[in-house]
Amino acid sequence: MNRSMLLRASAPAALIAILAGCAAKETSPVSGIPESLRVPDGQTLTRVLHGSGVQIYACLPGQEDPSRFAWIFQAPAADLSDRSGKEIGRHYAGPTWEANDGSKVVGELVAQDRGPDPHAIPWLLLRAKSTSGKGIFGATKTIQRLYTVGGLAPSSVCDASHAGKRERVPYAAEYYFYGAR
Numbered sequence: 001m002n003r004s005m006l007l008r009a010s011a012p013a014a015l016i017a018i019l020a021g022c023a024a025k026e027t028s029p030v031s032g033i034p035e036s037l038r039v040p041d042g043q044t045l046t047r048v049l050h051g052s053g054v055q056i057y058a059c060l061p062g063q064e065d066p067s068r069f070a071w072i073f074q075a076p077a078a079d080l081s082d083r084s085g086k087e088i089g090r091h092y093a094g095p096t097w098e099a100n101d102g103s104k105v106v107g108e109l110v111a112q113d114r115g116p117d118p119h120a121i122p123w124l125l126l127r128a129k130s131t132s133g134k135g136i137f138g139a140t141k142t143i144q145r146l147y148t149v150g151g152l153a154p155s156s157v158c159d160a161s162h163a164g165k166r167e168r169v170p171y172a173a174e175y176y177f178y179g180a181r
Contacts, residue, residue, distance in 0.1 A: 030144065030176055036111040037125040039142045043178040047136055051091050051175050053078025054168040055121060055151040059158035069160060071153035071167065080175065088136070095126070097143070097175065103135030105177070107143050121151035121171060137177065144176040 030045070057071040075093035082088050089099035094106045107126030115123040124145040131138050151171025158165070 101135030103133030
């Protein structure tokens, strides 16, 4: 076999090794987060997506004292993209993450942490309450919302004269999705 044939024969193997190395980095566990937000043993990181959009709040009467109004969180509305910027899906009420492939995961809160930025929404740990589809979210067990920016309740006036008013507050976060090993 001459040198040219050898190089052509080994190129696909080298490409596979490089891609496997990149994939291995994608499945390494996240470090440096609070203990309360750690993922249960036996799970592995399957995907990291960037969420960018808004947190939606409504000015509503308080449950304990209906004469006092407050900005109450209603739902997120965000686009999800991978590290290359390719749009993968969306995030909305539920909380639900839906991929362009039709798969979905609906989460339920397990724990939250204030996070390092006092001007950003908290970091979260959620478990999958339900999943559907065979795509990227179909086997999700746990979700972390980390590295948040913005999204806190509005600081504008919320009183009886503003009852029902809705505000959309920009935010961004990194979402880490985990499945069974």
